[in-house]
Amino acid sequence: MIEIERKFLVTSTAFLDEFRTKNRIVQGYLSSVPERTVRVRIKGDKGFLTIKGKSSDSGMSRMEWEKEIALEEAEQLLLLCEAGVIDKIRYEIPVGKHLYEVDVFSGENEGLILAEIELESENETFENPNWLGMEVTNDTRYYNAYLSQKPFKTW
């Protein structure tokens, strides 16, 4: 239930030549409080409910619980969510032994592209593709829960 992730800005769209899957993600928050976020997500034709705890001091580790739920249930729960739905296209890009998830945001977060990589441990090494920019793991403004309340266009 502990998830270790690092997050980066993306400096070019070169990742578009290398992606394996592409899905639209629409997600809202029943709670966007950093200590306990509750997220409703529709990814492609699937629904998910995800609960995350507060990040560790490094910003890399976080308790995460996720269950797939019926699409119609996710659609109904989305209606209950706080104002500020996140809409993005997610590309999955294998790089070396790892998988980068690159999110191209639209709507109120248009212009923002973020890459995430999930690791086994906080000090695990990984390959940096040439489209990978500055690390923002520790910058809470790039949390999707934060972006739902303070979207990129308002920065």
Add this chain to the structure above:
Amino acid sequence: MIEIERKFLVTSTAFLDEFRTKNRIVQGYLSSVPERTVRVRIKGDKGFLTIKGKSSDSGMSRMEWEKEIALEEAEQLLLLCEAGVIDKIRYEIPVGKHLYEVDVFSGENEGLILAEIELESENETFENPNWLGMEVTNDTRYYNAYLSQKPFKTW
């Protein structure tokens, strides 16, 4: 996904002669906001995650989504919850065609006993047992989410 319920105070412990099941319930809230409560519950040896929307004007109807989850997951999610865990014994009491759920609270809500009945429609009739007191369906102070933040002993 719409739940119709009415809630009453309980005036005596006569229901203890009639109950069918008895379970300890421990529950906390990932969100206690009335527009979207997210509840983690352990009932006996089972775990549940429940999401409820805002009540209708009558106070009787409310969107509700619930899933059973693993006990260990519920225990871990309880640790993420807001301060103010609810601890109570629930008795199920068949009365006529309906089932009353009577909750005897302990801890910070000691002294409070509430009965709930689930109905098929807002104007459905039901039997009132002699231990049933004043209706409090519309009184938000008796919501468990509210009680977790403003327990009965502090009133």
